[in-house]
Amino acid sequence: MSTPLGQWLMSEAPLSRRQAVLGSLYRGVRAIFANPTALAGLFIVALLVVMAVFAPWFAMGQSPLSQDLAQRLAAPSPEHWFGTDELGRDIYARTLYGARVTLTIVVLVSVVVVPIGLAVGTVAGYFGGWVDAVLMRVTDIFLAFPRLVLALAFAAALGPGIENAVIAISLTSWPAYARIARSETLAIARSDFIQSVVLQGASTGRILFRHVVPLCLSSVIVRLTLDMAGIILTAAGLGFLGLGAQPPTAEWGAMVSSGRDVILDQWWVATIPGLAIFIVSLGFNLLGDGLRDVFDPKSR
Amino acid sequence: MITVRDLSVTFEVGGRDIRAVQAVSFEVARGETFGIVGESGSGKSTVLKAIAGLVRSTSATLEVDGRAAARRRSRADRRMLQFVFQDPYGSLHPRKTIDDILREPLVIHREPDIDARVAAAIADVGLLPAHRFRYPHQLSGGQRQRVAIARALILSPPILLLDEPTSALDVSVQAEILNLLARLRQSYTLTSILVSHDLAVVAHLCDRIAIMRMGRLVEIVSADDLRTGRVTHDYSRQLLAASRGFVRQDA
Numbered sequence: 001m002s003t004p005l006g007q008w009l010m011s012e013a014p015l016s017r018r019q020a021v022l023g024s025l026y027r028g029v030r031a032i033f034a035n036p037t038a039l040a041g042l043f044i045v046a047l048l049v050v051m052a053v054f055a056p057w058f059a060m061g062q063s064p065l066s067q068d069l070a071q072r073l074a075a076p077s078p079e080h081w082f083g084t085d086e087l088g089r090d091i092y093a094r095t096l097y098g099a100r101v102t103l104t105i106v107v108l109v110s111v112v113v114v115p116i117g118l119a120v121g122t123v124a125g126y127f128g129g130w131v132d133a134v135l136m137r138v139t140d141i142f143l144a145f146p147r148l149v150l151a152l153a154f155a156a157a158l159g160p161g162i163e164n165a166v167i168a169i170s171l172t173s174w175p176a177y178a179r180i181a182r183s184e185t186l187a188i189a190r191s192d193f194i195q196s197v198v199l200q201g202a203s204t205g206r207i208l209f210r211h212v213v214p215l216c217l218s219s220v221i222v223r224l225t226l227d228m229a230g231i232i233l234t235a236a237g238l239g240f241l242g243l244g245a246q247p248p249t250a251e252w253g254a255m256v257s258s259g260r261d262v263i264l265d266q267w268w269v270a271t272i273p274g275l276a277i278f279i280v281s282l283g284f285n286l287l288g289d290g291l292r293d294v295f296d297p298k299s300r
Numbered sequence: 301m302i303t304v305r306d307l308s309v310t311f312e313v314g315g316r317d318i319r320a321v322q323a324v325s326f327e328v329a330r331g332e333t334f335g336i337v338g339e340s341g342s343g344k345s346t347v348l349k350a351i352a353g354l355v356r357s358t359s360a361t362l363e364v365d366g367r368a369a370a371r372r373r374s375r376a377d378r379r380m381l382q383f384v385f386q387d388p389y390g391s392l393h394p395r396k397t398i399d400d401i402l403r404e405p406l407v408i409h410r411e412p413d414i415d416a417r418v419a420a421a422i423a424d425v426g427l428l429p430a431h432r433f434r435y436p437h438q439l440s441g442g443q444r445q446r447v448a449i450a451r452a453l454i455l456s457p458p459i460l461l462l463d464e465p466t467s468a469l470d471v472s473v474q475a476e477i478l479n480l481l482a483r484l485r486q487s488y489t490l491t492s493i494l495v496s497h498d499l500a501v502v503a504h505l506c507d508r509i510a511i512m513r514m515g516r517l518v519e520i521v522s523a524d525d526l527r528t529g530r531v532t533h534d535y536s537r538q539l540l541a542a543s544r545g546f547v548r549q550d551a
Contacts, residue, residue: 012438013430020397020433192391195354196451200405201378210404214395 031294038290041225044283052099062093064250073266083268085258091272094250098273101251102280105166105235110224112170117177118216122208124178125185136182139175147172147234155243162235165244169234173227177220184216218295225288229281236277252277301459301491302328302351305361309346320346321357322515328491330458335506335523336495337539343515344495345386348461351493352383365458379409382452386464388444392436398422398447399432405455421450425480442473449480453488460485460492466501478504499543503527511536 008019009026032038051058062080068088076083082091124135151168158164188194189212197207238244239253247254252273259270309321321343328334336344350357351364353373362369364380385391392401402418411417422432425446436444445465452460465481466474482505485492496502502509503523511518511533519533529540 012434014397014433015430017397017399017433020399020435024435192385192387193393196383196385196391196448197404199352199354199378199381199383200408200451200455201373201375202404202408206408211393215393 028294032290035290035293037286038294041283041285041287041290044279045287048099048103048280048283051096052103055093055096055100059090059093059096062090064089064094064097065248066090073262073269075266076268082272083266085255085269086262091255091268094255095252095272095276097250098252098255098276099280101162101245101249102232102235105162105169106228106231108166109170109173109231112166113174113177114220114224116170117174118181118213118220120174121178121181121183122185122212122216125182126189126204126208126212132182135178139178142171143175145172148237151234151238152241152243155238160238160243160246162245165235165238168238169231173231176227177223180219180223181216184219185212188212188215222288222292222295225284225291228284228288232277232281232284301330301332301365302334302493303361303363304347304351305359307347307350307357307359307362309343309350309355309357311355320515321350324512324515324517326510326517326520328493330491331489332491332508333485333506334493335502335509336493336512337497337499337502337509338512339497339539341514342512344497344512345463347512348383348463348493348495352381352461353377354383375409379455380457381459381461382455382457383461384445384448384452384463384465387468388441388448389436389468391448392444394436397433397435398427398439401436401447402451402454405451409455411455417454421454424453424484425450426476440473441469442476445469445473445477446480449477449484453484456488458489458491460488460490462492462494464496465494467496467498474501481505499526499540511539 009023011019011023014020014023032042066089068084070088071080071084072086072088074080074084074088080090080092082095085091085094120135120139124132124139147169150172151165154164154168155161158167194207194211197211202211235244236251236253236256239251239255240257242254242257244253245251255273256270256277259266259268259273263270304327305325307321307324308319311318311320324343324347326334336347338344346355349355350359351362351369353369353371356371364377367377369377392398396404399418402421403414406414406417418432419429422429427443427446427450431439431443431447436447439447445468449465462481466477469477478501484490485505494502494505503526506523508520508522509526510520511531513535518535519531521531521536525531526540529537531537531540
């Protein structure tokens with residue numbers, strides 16, 4: 001806390017709105033860094049992002065798609081760090097490019113699921129009565145769909161592909177967020193600080209977006225991070241069944257599937273992408289656990 | 301300024317109707333400070349919330365500044381009347397700075413000069429500029445209640461409703477807040493209704509006082525009558541006797 005910047009950020013009496021906001025952000029970042037679990041998770045997730053963004057650079061000229069049948073199923077070597085698959089493609093490069101697919105799914109699902117869940121949940125919780133009853137029964141209906149089966153049905157109806165996988169995963173994921181947002185909103189909506197904004201004459205939209213949503217957001221983010229592992233596994237499962245990303249796109253689930261036949265003799269073909277799925281899922285779980293500790297005021 | 305006739309509030313709890321307020325009538329003149337006292341559960345806070353439109357009520361007449369107070373209130377209606385809650389720990393948004401909290405009413409009503417007026421409001425209630433960008437959890441209970449008062453007054457409403465504004469604070473801070481309210485009442489020419497269970501507080505600040513019991517209004521007395529014990533109703537006498545020590549010190 002000796003640096004002038006640190007003192008400025010940790011000031012108990014900020015002099016501007018910017019300083020107050022940055023100060024509270026800085027406190028949050030410090031809390032994450034002080035929590036080993038969250039830090040480990042953050043490191044893995046950051047690694048995933050870096051790998052995805054700089055995949056061509058990390059792959060050092062190896063293409064994830066170029067085939068070399070003379071080199072098929074080659075064991076790990078200095079030339080092919082993680083070996084090659086049944087078409088002689090470099091597994092190291094394919095694993096790197098696979099991070100892009102995984103990251104795309106993660107981002108798309110978050111972007112779809114969080115706003116829908118928050119909107120449905122806060123509206124149901126704030127208005128109560130028949131609005132709540134209708135929205136929550138709709139939520140229950142969506143919650144009753146088995147995720148993988150719905151995803152299979154979608155893939156069958158609309159054709160396999162990442163987009164349809166994302167739609168199927170999102171359709172079955174948002175109800176959990178609606179429920180969290182609703183229960184948070186129920187507690188918040190009756191509180192005096194919301195009543196006081198009502199008395200100031202704020203519109204309902206303003207109350208929900210500016211005052212209720214910010215308080216629901218932390219538990220929704222924690223839930224999303226913890227769910228991410230399941231989402232990645234579902235996406236990989238779809239890929240494994242041939243209904244996710246289509247060949248020749250490098251996708252971890254599909255890569256595991258292609259290594260299934262040779263798993264005893266050429267273990268690396270299925271093991272490397274399987275490890276990647278495992279590590280990234282673990283990373284999101286650790287980050288979610290850590291974030292829950294950081295956001296929970298009782299654990300401070 | 302405020303006319304209430306036959307105000308009733310009924311809550312439905314578990315299928316049963318609880319009549320929290322029954323046929324309460326009173327009038328508050330412009331510039332007057334009107335007190336409502338009573339024990340816990342007497343319905344005094346509910347009367348205040350019904351006037352503010354925070355709970356559903358039925359009444360023969362509920363007028364604010366000569367206009368009927370509708371169930372759905374417009375932004376202009378809201379402007380007439382502001383509220384200070386009992387618990388300063390629950391009445392400020394935990395994720396917003398004091399600046400955000402005070403800015404909000406001005407933004408909602410599209411007022412000009414927001415920065416200057418927030419600064420003025422902070423100074424007006426005896427807070428320092430250093431408090432402006434803090435979060436509520438960084439302030440004491442008394443400072444938070446000052447913020448709540450500043451927020452209520454920042455739109456210069458003609459009417460201020462105070463729901464036990466000091467009961468969550470410790471004694472020395474209570475006195476500061478009461479003095480602040482007494483000062484602001486004069487500089488803003490406020491009409492106010494103060495709800496409290498503390499007779500000394502009410503006798504100190506109010507001109508006339510309504511005594512409530514079990515949802516009904518027992519009687520309305522002047523502050524002088526309350527101090528000297530000139531009350532007619534048995535229950536009022538009991539209430540006075542129960543808090544005699546406080547009244548003597550105050551008078």
